[in-house]
Amino acid sequence: MTVYEIVIAPFGRVRFRDFFLADVITSMGGTLSDIGTTVYFFTSHDFKDDTYPSNTSRFLPTYLIIVGFLPFWFRFC
16 A cells, blocks of 8 residues: 555555655665576576677667666656
8 A cells, every 4th residue: 555655646645654665765766676687587588698698689678678767757757
């Protein structure tokens, strides 16, 4: 419920727990991008090959942009 209230923050009420959780999510931006990169790496099976990882999917760049932008937007709101 708190994450939902963070997303609708510009249009709803903001309590201390919403503000605090948005701050924690903002601080975890690097960690969230590393987790997404790791999940993509293992689900695409690039770890089985010693060559440069393939970039056949648009998922990873889109994910990194979203994870890099959204926490700061939540904190701003």
